[in-house]
Amino acid sequence: xxxxxxxxxxxxxxxxxxxxxxxxxxxxxxxxxxxxxxxxxxxxxxxxxxxxxxxxxxxxxxxxxxxxxxxxxxxxxxxxxxxxxxxxxxxxxxxxxxxxxxxxxxxxxxxxxxxxxxxxxxxxxxxxxxxxxxxxxxxxxxxxxxxxxxxxxxxxxxxxxxxxxxxxxxxxxxxxxxxxxxxxx
Amino acid sequence: xxxxxxxxxxxxxxxxxxxxxxxxxxxxxxxxxxxxxxxxxxxxxxxxxxxxxxxxxxxxxxxxxxxxxxxxxxxxxxxxxxxxxxxxxxxxxxxxxxxxxxxxxxxxxxxxxxxxxxxxxxxxxxxxxxxxxxxxxxxxxxxxxxxxxxxxxxxxxxxxxxxxxxxxxxxxxxxxxxxxxxxxxxxxxxxxxxxxxxxxxxxxxxxxxxxxxxxxxxxxxxxxxxxxxxxxxxxxxxxxxxxxxxxxxxxxxxxxxxxxxxxxxxxxxxxxxxxxxxxxxxxxxxxxxxxxxxxxxxxxxxxxxxxxxxxxxxxxxxxxxxxxxxxxxxxxxxxxxxxxxxxxxxxxxxxxxxxxxxxxxxxxxxxxxxxxxxxxxxxxxxxxxxxxxx
Numbered sequence: 001x002x003x004x005x006x007x008x009x010x011x012x013x014x015x016x017x018x019x020x021x022x023x024x025x026x027x028x029x030x031x032x033x034x035x036x037x038x039x040x041x042x043x044x045x046x047x048x049x050x051x052x053x054x055x056x057x058x059x060x061x062x063x064x065x066x067x068x069x070x071x072x073x074x075x076x077x078x079x080x081x082x083x084x085x086x087x088x089x090x091x092x093x094x095x096x097x098x099x100x101x102x103x104x105x106x107x108x109x110x111x112x113x114x115x116x117x118x119x120x121x122x123x124x125x126x127x128x129x130x131x132x133x134x135x136x137x138x139x140x141x142x143x144x145x146x147x148x149x150x151x152x153x154x155x156x157x158x159x160x161x162x163x164x165x166x167x168x169x170x171x172x173x174x175x176x177x178x179x180x181x182x183x184x185x
Numbered sequence: 186x187x188x189x190x191x192x193x194x195x196x197x198x199x200x201x202x203x204x205x206x207x208x209x210x211x212x213x214x215x216x217x218x219x220x221x222x223x224x225x226x227x228x229x230x231x232x233x234x235x236x237x238x239x240x241x242x243x244x245x246x247x248x249x250x251x252x253x254x255x256x257x258x259x260x261x262x263x264x265x266x267x268x269x270x271x272x273x274x275x276x277x278x279x280x281x282x283x284x285x286x287x288x289x290x291x292x293x294x295x296x297x298x299x300x301x302x303x304x305x306x307x308x309x310x311x312x313x314x315x316x317x318x319x320x321x322x323x324x325x326x327x328x329x330x331x332x333x334x335x336x337x338x339x340x341x342x343x344x345x346x347x348x349x350x351x352x353x354x355x356x357x358x359x360x361x362x363x364x365x366x367x368x369x370x371x372x373x374x375x376x377x378x379x380x381x382x383x384x385x386x387x388x389x390x391x392x393x394x395x396x397x398x399x400x401x402x403x404x405x406x407x408x409x410x411x412x413x414x415x416x417x418x419x420x421x422x423x424x425x426x427x428x429x430x431x432x433x434x435x436x437x438x439x440x441x442x443x444x445x446x447x448x449x450x451x452x453x454x455x456x457x458x459x460x461x462x463x464x465x466x467x468x469x470x471x472x473x474x475x476x477x478x479x480x481x482x483x484x485x486x487x488x489x490x491x492x493x494x495x496x497x498x499x500x501x502x503x504x505x506x507x508x509x510x511x512x513x514x515x516x517x518x519x520x521x522x523x524x525x526x527x528x529x530x531x532x533x534x535x536x537x538x539x540x541x542x543x544x545x546x547x548x549x550x551x552x553x554x555x556x557x558x559x560x561x562x563x564x565x566x567x568x569x570x571x572x573x574x575x
Contacts (some may be wrong), residue, residue, distance in 0.1 A: 019191075019357050026189040026359055035356040059322075059455030060350050063540045 001146060003064045006050040006134075007083045008073030009021065011043040013131035017071065018049035021135055024149035025053040038148060046081045046097045053144065067134065071134050072096065073117070075104065084108050094137050096130045115140055124169040125162075132166040136173025147174055187361050192323040194351040196288060196346075197222035199327045201232045202368040203334045205260040205286075207252035208374075209237040209245045215300065217290045221272050223260075227356045242267040246274035253283035254389050256380035257358045258334060259458035261285065264350055265292035265486055268306045272313075275343075278281040279314030279405065281390040281548060284337035284344070284375075285329065287315075291348035291451065291502070294535040301372065301538020302350045304503040307479075310445040314405045315323070316344040316412055317480040319450040322354055323360045328431035330365070335372050339419070340412040347479075349452040351538070363427060371426045409481045417476050436475040437490055439465065443472025445550055446491060448516055449500045450476045453534070453541055455499075460543050464550065471550055476512065487519040498530040500546075509533075509560045528553065536561035 004021065008014040012167060015036045022034035032054050035049035051063040057185055066086040075097035084106060091110040095101075098119065101112035115137045117130030125132070132154065139147050150170060155163040197219045208227070210220040226232040235252075239245045242263050247541070248261040263271060268289055278285055289307045292301040303522055307317055316336060320326035326348040337344040348354060381389060395400055413434060420433035430436075438454075439461050440446065454475045463569060464471045474490060478485070485540075491497060499513040513531035530553045535541045545564045552558060 022357055023189045025509060031358060032189070033358045035352070058358070060543070061349075061356075061452050061456050062542055065542065146488045 001052055001054040001058065002069070003067045004053075004069045004071065004138075005064045005067040006049045006051070006071045006073065007077055007081060008049075009043075009045050009129075010045045011075070011129075012073045013129045014047050014073060016047045016157070017073075017131035017135055018051045020131070020150060020153045021089055021138070021145060022051050022053070023153040023156070024135075024139075024145045025051075027152055029147035030055060031057055037063065046077055067091065068095070069138065070110075071138060073130050075099070075114075078104065079104070084110075092141065094134060094141065096134060113177075114139065115176060117158060117173070120169060120176075121173055124172060125165045132169040133173040134172050135168035138175050139170075140174040140177035147171070187362070188358050189359050190328060190362075191218065191357050192348065192360075193218035193290075193354065194222055194401070195323050195327040195362065196330055196348070196354075197226070197366070198290075198362050199330045200260055200286075201226050202363065202365050203260075203286075203331060203372055204232075204258065205234050205334075206257040206425065207235045207237065207249060207259045208261065209239055209248035209252070209259075210261050211240070211242045211245050211267060212238055215263070215267050215292065217264060217288070217350075219262045219288060219290075219354075224518055226503050241273060244271040246271040246278065249285050249287075250274055250278050250281070253278070253285050253377075254281065254381045255359065256375075256377040256382075258338075258375040259283075259285050260287070262288035262290070264290040265294060265300070265306050267311060269294065272310060275310050275315065276313045277390055278343045280401065281404075282408070284334070284341055285420065286333045287335055287343065287345045288330070289309065289345050289347045290350040290354045291347050299526075299537040302352050302502070302567050303536045303538070304347070304501065305536075307345060307347045308503040308505075310345075311480055311511070314342070314409060315480065316340070316409070316478070318346055318416070319476065320346065320348040320353065321436075321452060321454045321475065321477075323348075323358055324429070325431045326353055327360050327362065328423060328429070331368055331371060332349060332423050332432050335422075336376050336377070336412065336415050336419050339415050340408060341378065342408060342412055352452050361427075361429070367426065368378065370510060371423065387413070389450065411479050413478070413483055413486075415480075422468075432477055434476075434478045434486045436477060437516040438473040438475070439470075440472035440474065440490060442470050443494065444470045444495045445498065445554060446472045446474055446494045447498050447500055447546075447550070448474045448476065448491075448512065450479060450512065451502065453500065453502070454541060456541060457546060460546050460550075463543075464547075469550070474496060479512070482515050482519075484515075484519045484535070491516075491519070495526060496528045496553060498532060498549060498558070500532045500534050500549070502533075502535045504533045504536070528557040530557065531560050532560035533560070536562075539564055
C-alpha cells in the first residue's frame with residue numbers, strides 16, 4: 001500500500017488534490033482512498049489531506065502517519081508545521097518552492113524535489129492554486145498514477161475552462177520535471 | 186456500477202433511488218453534503234420529492250413526522266448538536282411508529298465545541314425506540330439506506346443509519362452504486378398502514394393516561410425486539426439481489442479460533458481487520474465482532490458467537506459519563522449472570538476525532554492478554570491533564 005500526505009494551507013485545494021490523485025488511481029484500475037484531516041479549514045490555516053493507493057480494498061481509517069510520499073503546497077509551512085514527521089527514510093517529498101531542494105535544508109534522507117508551483121499556477125490558471133502542478137510533479141517523478149487519468153479526473157471535477165486550465169498546468173509541471181530530471185533545480 | 190465518490194454523495198445517490206417523497210433538513214452546520222446533493226437533485230428535477238428547508242433540526246424532525254403521518258416516504262439527516270435538538274421529536278416519531286429514515290453522521294457533542302467523529306450523538310437517543318444500524322464503510326453506508334426504508338416500513342419503526350462523520354462522510358473511495366431498476370425491484374413503494382387524512386379524521390400520539398401508557402412502551406419494546414428478524418431477512422434479501430453482504434445484526438472476522446475478540450461498531454472495524462491480519466502473521470489469534478444493529482441489541486446472536494470466547498475487549502467511541510462503556514455494558518449483559526472466568530475489558534477510544542492508531546490498538550490487545558481492564562481511555566494524553574482535574 002502506498003500512502004501520501006498532502007500539507008498545505010486552506011484555499012490551496014489540498015482536499016481536492018487528494019481527491020483527484022485517488023480518483024486518478026481508481027481510473028488506473030487501482031483501489032484508492034482519500035480523506036481530509038478534518039481541521040477547521042479556514043483560508044490560510046495549515047491543513048492536511050491523505051491518500052492511500054493499493055491493488056486491493058483499503059480497510060484502514062487511520063490518519064497517514066508514515067507516508068511514502070509528501071506533497072507540501074507551501075514552502076513556508078516547513079518552518080511552522082512538522083511536515084516531515086513519519087516520512088519513510090527512502091520516501092519522497094515534493095515542495096512548492098522557488099528554491100532548489102538543497103536550499104530548503106530539510107533534515108531527511110528522503111529524496112527532495114521542488115517546483116515553483118504558485119508561479120506556474122498564476123501564469124496558467126490565473127490563480128495561486130498550486131494543486132494541479134503538485135499532482136503533475138508527483139505523477140511525473142513517481143509514475144504511480146498516470147497523467148492521463150489525472151486529466152480525466154480534473155475534467156470530471158471541473159468541467160470547462162477551469163478544468164482545461166488545470167490540465168494545462170498539470171502538463172506544464174510534467175514537462176518541467178521531465179526536463180529537470182537528474183538536475184538539482 | 187463501481188464509482189469513485191465521497192461517502193455523503195454515495196448515500197445521497199442511494200437515498201434518491203429509494204424515491205423519498207418528502208425530505209426535510211436544516212441546511213446549515215452541523216450538516217453533511219447529503220442534503221446538499223438531495224436538494225440539488227430535487228432542484229434539477231431529477232428527484233420527484235418535496236424538499237423542505239427549515240430553520241432548525243427540531244423543525245426538520247417535525248416536518249418529516251407530519252409527512253410520514255400523512256403517508257409519505259420520508260428522509261432526513263443530521264449530526265451532533267442537530268440530533269440533540271431533534272431529541273424531543275425523535276421520541277415522538279418512535280412513539281407514533283412512523284417509519285422515517287434518518288442518517289446520523291456520527292459526531293461529538295459540545296461543550297467543548299468539537300466537530301469531529303465519535304458516537305456520542307446517536308447514543309443520546311439509543312433508548313428512543315429507533316432501530317440504529319452502524320456502517321463499516323461507504324459501501325455499507327450506501328447499502329444500508331436501501332435496506333433502511335424496507336426494514337422501517339415493514340416494522341413501522343423509525344431507523345437511523347449511523348455512519349462515522351468525516352471518516353466516512355468525507356472520505357472518497359470506490360462504491361458500487363446500484364441501478365434505479367435494481368432498487369425498484371428491491372424496495373416496493375411505501376404502503377402506509379395508518380395515515381392522518383382530513384377525509385377520515387383521526388389522530389396519532391395524542392394522550393395515554395396511566396391505564397394505557399405503559400402498554401404503549403411495552404409494545405414498542407417488543408416491536409424493537411421482533412425487528413431483529415426483519416433486519417436479518419432484509420440483509421439476506423439484499424445479498425441475494427445485489428450479490429454482496431451488507432448490514433444484518435452482526436458481522437465477524439477471524440473469529441473461529443480467536444483467543445482475544447475485539448467488539449466494536451462502525452468504521453474502526455476496517456483498521457482492526459488490518460491489525461488482525463498483521464497479528465495473525467505473528468501467530469496471535471485475534472478476532473473481531475462488529476455490532477451492526479446496536480438497537481435492537483442482538484443479545485442472542487452476540488452470545489451465540491462469543492459463548493466460547495473467554496477474552497473479550499469492547500472498543501467504543503462513546504462513554505456514559507459516570508458509568509463507562511455503553512456497548513461494553515450491553516456486551517456484559519449478553520452473558521449469563523454469575524458466570525466466572527470470562528474477561529470482558531472496556532476501552533473508550535476516538536472521542537472527538539482522536540486518531541485510533543494501529544499501534545494503540547496493538548497495545549490494547551497486549552494489555553488485555555495479561556489482565557482484564559475494567560475501563561480505559563485509549564491514547565489518553567496525561568500531559569494535558571492537570572493533577573487538580575482528577
